[in-house]
Amino acid sequence: MVKLRMENDKQSRRILENISTSVLVFDDQLRLSYLNPAAQILLAVSAGRTQNTPLEHLLSGSEHFFDNVRQAVATGHPFTERELILLTPDKRQITTDVSVTPLFDKTQESTVLIELSQVDRQLRIAREEALMAQHDATRDVVRGLAHEIKNPLGGLRGAAQLLARELDAPELKEYTSIIIGEADRLQNLLNRMLGPNTLPQKSDTNIHEVLERVRHLVSSEAPPGIKIVRDYDPSVPDLYADPEQMIQALLNIVRNAAQALGDKGVITLRTRAQRQFTIGHTRHKLVASIEVIDNGPGIAPEMLDKIFYPMVTGRAEGTGLGLPIAQALIHQHGGLIECSSHPGETIFTLLIPLESKA
């Protein structure tokens, strides 16, 4: 077995054990002789059980990649492939940039070094940036439109009021009161579309207290067949946030989950602290992640891209404002809401930076 000459080089071993790139070393028969912890995590395998495992069993799904590796071993020429899609032993699909470097030992025993760096993460960051830009753009359009409508609407309402005063016949007053009533309804809708117009009143906020409030509210209004399960990590530090706004944002999401479930189902509220986490462009030392997971029917793929837009709803009695408002509220805290969904599992993830006291 190849030792990589690391035993006498603690420093290089420490580096290998701690880098985020997955490193695998194979012998000339393409059987595994070493993999670092990042590779163990990526492939979900342990070092002990995988000694001498053939390359094909660890990374499958691309014949042409194996041919290239064999050729690299034969010729001694390294190669790199970008955004290669491979399957892990547990059949997960991963997208990685791969570098393959044949190494020649003094003893002429050749080995091959394979480095994998997962690009799903980068794709996620690109997607988040697009998502954030999209929210900003929609918010601007909606704001502009709502303001344009608000002024003439105020005029209409005022005129209807004046007219009502001049009218004697009660059956005519009924018409003016309809105008006033409908103008108020529109006004209300516009105010909600404009979203939060107060700046957040931030203070140290315990996310679990917020979640408990939301849990009680939703449990009391939802059918008894809907269970809300708590999976809280008590070590998540306090957020510097507006507790009322956090309650509102989470309430919108948890209510949607309850509505999607109908009579029965499970909603899980999960909190975690994530270190060194990137939201959009910005890398944060510590981020709170709050997940609302339900086992309901899921969101149709063609709908999934649009649910954060205002007025997008899948429910007859819906307004399509719950999610854009939640997104705007979390945005005010420097955070982001993401969603992934397939039938049986819908996850809304709120990511909120923990270090910013701004």
Ligand SMILES: Nc1ncnc2c1ncn2[C@@H]1O[C@H](COP(=O)(O)OP(=O)(O)O)[C@@H](O)[C@H]1O
């Ligand atoms: N957990 C969920 N499961 C399935 N569909 C969901 C879920 N959450 C949101 N949706 C879909 O997203 C739509 C938009 O939600 P929202 O913005 O809160 O507006 P509304 O609830 O008024 O329809 C919902 O109508 C529903 O179709």
Ligand SMILES: [Mg+2]
């Ligand atoms: Mg809703």
